[in-house]
Amino acid sequence: MATSTLGGGYAYDVPRTDPLAPARLGAGAEGPVKQPNRWIPRIIWGVAILMLLLVFVGVYFFTIRPLGFGTSLVAFTAALVPVAIVFLAVWWIDRYTPQPRITLVYAFIWGAAGSVGLTFVIGGAFTFLITPADSQQATAEFLGAVIQAPVVEEATKSAGLIALLCWGRRFIGGPIDGLVYAALIAGGFAFTENILYFGRSFHEAQAAGEAAVFWQTFLLRGLLSPFAHVCFTALCGLGLGIAAERRSLMLYFGLGIGGLSLGMCLHALWNGATFLLDMDPENPLRSFLQYYLTVQVPIFLVLAAMVLWLRWREHGIVRRQLSAYGRAGWFAPQEVEMLVSMRRRRRAEKWAAQHGGAVARTAMRDLILAAVALALDRHGVLHGKPSAKTRLHERRLLERITADRRLIAAVTRPVVRTDAPSA
Structure with a gap:
């Protein structure tokens, strides 16, 4: 058995007849594992x-178009500001262990279209059921804002997360995954909702002959609370992500429903502030800002601290699991250091592009993504029961890494010898 200590603090402690091939995985499929057809999922x-x-399109024609073209254009432009802020936050959270782009697009469109459409369909009937027949208008508005909106909106947004789980656990494999998809769904919902709010506010500003009404709405919804819906839905995403990491059906129900319920409560607290606060009629904005600073800002800071801790934890998981594969002979210590560092990943992709062009850079990026997926999947397997399916997925990832490594070596190797033969 060959053991040789290399830089990085561990040794290769298993015999490797071919260190690049997955043959040493033991019993399994004969020869290379057949890769699944990727076109069918893409079509679906x-x-x-x-x-x-x-x-x-239906939401546009029934709700946005009646505002008028000019008003819709102004509202759409204003709504781009908060959604851009959400996109930047999601990009920063997701860039270490990136999710498939098609599922990210699906999550945003579900929030902007699917959840909004379901809310319009269900919301009216739900409000009718919870509102007493002889209630006054103020009571109906309170029940709609504090009961109907949190329950229906959070349920329809979370339905997108459930759909991703039903399609495949690999999309939500941990808390960060659940948070990313929840943030995109919530950002999409807020984007469509902001268009409606900004459009109505712009109409009111035109009727009043002053722009203060519109700019106040833009300040509150666009700049001060771009993460309001994200914070509500993120709790359900975190709960489902933790359950997916632990591979526990009971936790799916417990943490999923718990996170959804807590998100509904925070949503109700946010919407109920305008009803419950002792507003100063001469300066209502000041009263709301006091509530915002004393209640909403601490909630946001707690969730932001949680995100930072999860990012740090995910970094440790990738390092720990890839180091374990390194001790088994699959990665050199220098490769592990490259794969766990964002800066070294970028340098590796740049090196591949300089020495092998676009083909090498694409292969290097795919190798990085496959290695990260391998580490996270291994972490999930350690918390659950290994199965033939998880072992097959491991083989596929290792063969993918092997193919990428060989491709990079082939296209970056000099074609012409640089050392002149001796006479």
Whole structure:
């Protein structure tokens, strides 16, 4: 058995007849594992996204278009600001262990179209059921804002997360995954909702002959609370992500329903502030800002701290699991250091592009993504029961890494010898 200590603090402690091939995995399929057909899932995702876009067209014609073209354009432009802030936050959270782009697109469109459409369909009937027949208008408005909106909106947004889980656990394999998809769904919902709010506010500003009404709405919804819906839905995403990591059916129900319920409560607290606060009629904005600073800002800071801790934890998981594969002979210590560092990943992709062009850079990026997926999947398996399916997925990832490594070596190797033969 060959053991040689290399830089990085561990040794290769298993015999490797071919260190690049997955043959040493033991019993399994004969020869290379057949890769699944990727076109069928892409077609299904494409059909799902097309259907959601059709729903968005319906939402546009029934709710946005009546505002008028000019008002809709102003509202759409204003709504781009908060959604851009959400996109930047999601990009930062997701870039270490990135999710498939098609599922990210699906999550946003579900929030902007699917959840909004379901809310319009269900919301009216739900409000009718919870509102007493002889209630006054103020009571109906309170029940709609504090009961109907949190329950219906959070349920329809979370339905998108359930759909991702039903399609495949690999999409939500941990808390960060659940948080990313929840943030995109909530950002999409807020984007469509902001168009409606900004459009109505712009109409009121035109009727009043002053722009203060519109700019106040933009300040509150666009700049001060771009993460309001994200914070509500993120709790359900975190709960489902923790359950997916632990591979526990009971936790799916317990943490999923618990996170959803807590998100509904925070949503109700946010919407009920305007009813419960002792507003100063001469300066209502000041009263709301006091509530915002004393209640909403601490909630946001707690969730932000949780995200930072989860990012740090995910970094440790990738390092720990890839180091374990390194001790088994699959990665050199220098490769592990490259794979756990964002800066070294970028340097590796740049090196591949300089020495092998676009082909090498694509292969290097795919190798990085496959290695990260391998580490996270291994972490999930350690918390659950290994199965033939998880072992097959491991083989596929290792063969993918092997193929990428060989491709990089082939296209970056000099074609012409640089050392002149001796005479």
